[in-house]
Amino acid sequence: xxxxxxxxxxxxxxxxxxxxxxxxxxxxxxxxxxxxxxxxxxxxxxxxxxxxxxxxxxxxxxxxxxxxxxxxxxxxxxxxxxxxxxxxxxx
Numbered sequence: 001x002x003x004x005x006x007x008x009x010x011x012x013x014x015x016x017x018x019x020x021x022x023x024x025x026x027x028x029x030x031x032x033x034x035x036x037x038x039x040x041x042x043x044x045x046x047x048x049x050x051x052x053x054x055x056x057x058x059x060x061x062x063x064x065x066x067x068x069x070x071x072x073x074x075x076x077x078x079x080x081x082x083x084x085x086x087x088x089x090x091x
Contacts (some may be wrong), residue, residue: 018047018057026066026077033079037067 038046049057058075061067069075078083 014047014049014062015053018043018049018054019060021047022057022061023066024065031077033077033081034053035077037075037077039074 003021022037031037037043037058040054040058042053043049045059047054051075058067058069062075064071065078067075067077
């Protein structure tokens with residue numbers, strides 16, 4: 001079921017719902033630094049979205065430098081107090 005935007009004049013895309021949930025989990029400590037994000041399949045099932053929607057939410061986190069993705073291993077939360085070293089994997 002689509003969720004409406006907190007601001008009715010602003011559209012709220014489904015990937016933003018997944019993104020907001022992941023950010024909330026990161027802020028609350030449910031997903032601490034080094035933790036692996038749920039798989040795409042888990043995100044799809046939990047949030048009732050398509051695989052591309054889940055991918056887009058994780059891509060936004062990666063673009064913001066909040067997670068790194070390793071091919072075949074998934075994505076994990078970056079330590080904000082880390083050395084500043086970031087991995088970059090192509091899509």
